[in-house]
Amino acid sequence: MRDRRWLWWLLAGTAAIGAYFALPAHSLARDVAYDAIGTLSAFVMLAGARRTDRPRRLAWRLAAAGTLLWSTGDWIYTYLEFGVHVEPFPSSADVFYLSSYPFLLGSLLILGRRRARELGWTAIVDALIFATGTGLVLWSVVMDPIARDGTVSLGARVIALAYPAADVLLLVLVARLVVSGASRDASTRLLVAALSVLLTSDIAYSVVSSRTSYESGLFDAGWLLSYVLWAAAALHPSVRAAAGPARDDPMPGGARLAVLAASSLLAPAVLVLQGVMEPRRIAWLAIGVSAAALFLLVLVRMAGLVEQVRTLAMRDELTGLANRRALEAAIRAELAAGGRSHVVLIDLDDFKAVNDRLGHGVGDRLLAAVAGRLGTLVRPGDTVARLGGDEFAVLMPRTPADVADRIVAGIAAALSEPLSAGPYRLLMRASIGVADDHATDDPFEPLRRADVAMYAAKVTGGRHVRYEPGLDERATEHAQLGAELRTALDEEQFFLVYQPIVALPEGRVSAVEALVRWRHPQRGVVGPADFVPVAEHNGLIVELGRWILRAACARAESWRRTQGEVAPDYVSVNVSARQLSEPGFPDFVAAVLHETALPPAALTIEVTETAVFDSSTALDALRAVKALGVRIALDDFGTGHSSLGLLRTAPVDVLKVDKSFVDDLAGGGRSVIATALIDVSNHLGLTAVAEGVETAEQADALYRMGYRYVQGYRFGRPAEDPDFAVSLALSI
Numbered sequence: 006m007r008d009r010r011w012l013w014w015l016l017a018g019t020a021a022i023g024a025y026f027a028l029p030a031h032s033l034a035r036d037v038a039y040d041a042i043g044t045l046s047a048f049v050m051l052a053g054a055r056r057t058d059r060p061r062r063l064a065w066r067l068a069a070a071g072t073l074l075w076s077t078g079d080w081i082y083t084y085l086e087f088g089v090h091v092e093p094f095p096s097s098a099d100v101f102y103l104s105s106y107p108f109l110l111g112s113l114l115i116l117g118r119r120r121a122r123e124l125g126w127t128a129i130v131d132a133l134i135f136a137t138g139t140g141l142v143l144w145s146v147v148m149d150p151i152a153r154d155g156t157v158s159l160g161a162r163v164i165a166l167a168y169p170a171a172d173v174l175l176l177v178l179v180a181r182l183v184v185s186g187a188s189r190d191a192s193t194r195l196l197v198a199a200l201s202v203l204l205t206s207d208i209a210y211s212v213v214s215s216r217t218s219y220e221s222g223l224f225d226a227g228w229l230l231s232y233v234l235w236a237a238a239a240l241h242p243s244v245r246a247a248a249g250p251a252r253d254d255p256m257p258g259g260a261r262l263a264v265l266a267a268s269s270l271l272a273p274a275v276l277v278l279q280g281v282m283e284p285r286r287i288a289w290l291a292i293g294v295s296a297a298a299l300f301l302l303v304l305v306r307m308a309g310l311v312e313q314v315r316t317l318a319m320r321d322e323l324t325g326l327a328n329r330r331a332l333e334a335a336i337r338a339e340l341a342a343g344g345r346s347h348v349v350l351i352d353l354d355d356f357k358a359v360n361d362r363l364g365h366g367v368g369d370r371l372l373a374a375v376a377g378r379l380g381t382l383v384r385p386g387d388t389v390a391r392l393g394g395d396e397f398a399v400l401m402p403r404t405p406a407d408v409a410d411r412i413v414a415g416i417a418a419a420l421s422e423p424l425s426a427g428p429y430r431l432l433m434r435a436s437i438g439v440a441d442d443h444a445t446d447d448p449f450e451p452l453r454r455a456d457v458a459m460y461a462a463k464v465t466g467g468r469h470v471r472y473e474p475g476l477d478e479r480a481t482e483h484a485q486l487g488a489e490l491r492t493a494l495d496e497e498q499f500f501l502v503y504q505p506i507v508a509l510p511e512g513r514v515s516a517v518e519a520l521v522r523w524r525h526p527q528r529g530v531v532g533p534a535d536f537v538p539v540a541e542h543n544g545l546i547v548e549l550g551r552w553i554l555r556a557a558c559a560r561a562e563s564w565r566r567t568q569g570e571v572a573p574d575y576v577s578v579n580v581s582a583r584q585l586s587e588p589g590f591p592d593f594v595a596a597v598l599h600e601t602a603l604p605p606a607a608l609t610i611e612v613t614e615t616a617v618f619d620s621s622t623a624l625d626a627l628r629a630v631k632a633l634g635v636r637i638a639l640d641d642f643g644t645g646h647s648s649l650g651l652l653r654t655a656p657v658d659v660l661k662v663d664k665s666f667v668d669d670l671a672g673g674g675r676s677v678i679a680t681a682l683i684d685v686s687n688h689l690g691l692t693a694v695a696e697g698v699e700t701a702e703q704a705d706a707l708y709r710m711g712y713r714y715v716q717g718y719r720f721g722r723p724a725e726d727p728d729f730a731v732s733l734a735l736s737i
Contacts, residue, residue, distance in 0.1 A: 047072040138299060271299075335388045374426055
């Protein structure tokens with residue numbers, strides 16, 4: 006149930022104010038009612054203070070103490086007026102009134118302290134600009150006439166001046182609350198409302214009483230309402246909430262600019278008004294001091310604004326890290342200082358898939374999480390920057406190569422751990438390049454070298470690569486190869502070869518794996534190891550993968566029509582992680598099957614462990630593909646993350662045992678792993694296929710272990726037109 010005590014108090018207090026005005030004017034009953042509302046408000050504040058945290062509890066206790074002191078002054082004022090029938094001003098009541106101000110000021114100081122500290126000195130400067138301008142108006146309208154009034158004793162004038170002077174201090178702290186953003190919660194908004202009503206009533210009373218007599222009326226309502234609102238603020242549930250982080254600009258830019266501009270113009274406005282209305286009584290000193298103070302404060306504010314703009318220009322808005330401009334400036338400074346420095350360039354692989362599948366909000370949280378993790382891995386003095394998109398960089402000044410490599414290895418290991426991005430736990434892979442600034446005075450050269458090394462890491466699949474001059478030539482080759490890939494797709498230079506998967510012991514071709522080759526007009530036939538990483542990097546792997554799937558399915562259906570019983574049961578097609586992350590991949594598979602008339606059971610999609618490990622996007626895509634009736638094969642099992650849990654979470658039908666476990670079965674150690682994998686497959690109901698079988702001895706050993714499907718040169722090399730009638734049976 007929501008706590009509405011503050012609302013009930015506000016309604017009851019408003020009703021009490023109405024009852025106050027229903028009582029006879031200038032009566033003891035009316036004054037007692039006034040005093041009672043103030044005292045009760047103080048105790049309500051004290052009760053509300055018990056429900057908040059320690060720093061704010063002190064603030065509200067100070068506010069309650071200040072209100073109680075003021076209310077005590079009210080009781081004394083009533084006693085002097087109705088009990089002993091003496092003039093209550095100046096009197097002992099003023100001691101209590103003025104004593105309340107330090108408590109009230111202390112309360113406001115504590116409430117706004119944290120927010121102002123977070124926002125910085127700008128909140129204080131803005132508050133001072135506002136208070137200086139309004140303080141000048143208050144001096145001209147209220148305080149100066151009091152100070153000039155020779156008919157009143159000096160003591161009375163000092164006491165009378167103390168009230169508006171204290172109100173100016175309250176005004177400064179109220180302005181500080183507003184511009185610092187502390188007034189965003191409902192409790193503090195009620196407090197600001199209470200203070201606004203109080204200050205308005207005080208100032209209006211001072212203006213009116215300096216020119217005529219005031220008996221009772223509207224100002225009483227303002228003072229009473231300030232009591233009630235202040236107590237309601239202490240009772241509001243938001244008083245218990247810890248203050249959140251301050252916004253960079255808690256007060257809207259247009260409103261703040263208007264307030265500051267108006268405050269800055271108050272000095273000349275007062276000068277003009279006094280010159281027109283009372284040309285012989287212009288307060289030259291007060292106006293001059295205020296104008297000078299306003300000029301200096303605005304100058305300080307402008308200097309701060311310039312510094313803020315400069316800081317923003319050197320910071321990444323999303324992560325708060327240095328940006329490219331700041332990093333280049335830091336590199337330039339290090340080159341000028343001398344000493345070997347290192348630059349690390351970090352690129353998140355497949356970050357686009359996160360944005361496409363989970364939305365840019367999750368992507369932004371992921372980038373912020375990466376920034377936070379990088380910040381924990383570097384040393385004091387190192388610069389961490391976001392260069393844009395999913396690229397980060399680290400500058401390590403005056404760092405030996407072995408130390409830099411050790412830090413880079415730590416970064417690579419840390420980024421391989423899951424990252425929290427909103428409700429998701431995401432596993433990302435990063436390609437990292439590291440380079441030094443040896444033999445260069447160009448601030449862009451270390452970044453270029455690191456970029457070349459990072460590209461090499463991405464192409465080779467390594468975690469991190471150190472720059473060496475030979476990488477430049479390779480990078481040029483890859484760039485040229487990437488351009489030629491586009492031409493190859495347009496001119497249909499790619500073709501497929503098929504390697505048989507045979508059933509043991511008879512050696513019959515049970516299936517084929519489709520493998521892509523590039524018939525390059527100058528280079529000849531280019532293998533996938535040379536161009537697939539380049540296609541992965543530039544994104545052409547998606548278009549290439551679509552062509553491979555369509556061509557393989559069409560060829561498989563052709564065999565089913567022409568080869569009859571000797572045709573392979575299915576064709577296996579490799580699919581990359583990039584393809585799985587593309588929206589609509591399952592729909593594309595369904596469209597190809599429909600277009601080629603190939604039954605879903607005659608197609609197997611092969612993926613690697615890395616492509617699906619801890620990737621909900623890839624797993625969802627595979628489940629949708631499997632729902633079509635297509636089988637899923639996990640390729641090169643045992644060389645990636647090797648998680649047996651993956652076999653339970655992924656919709657796997659076929660387990661392809663990596664060639665490394667087949668190469669030396671006679672050695673014993675690997676035969677143990679091969680045996681374990683066939684046991685796992687049998688227990689989980691999976692079909693195991695041993696890859697890389699090159700000798701009859703290996704085939705015999707695998708068959709004895711329990712393998713019934715193998716693939717390798719022993720049974721056929723990849724060919725454009727394989728002969729399915731040829732079989733190599735085992736000698737059992």
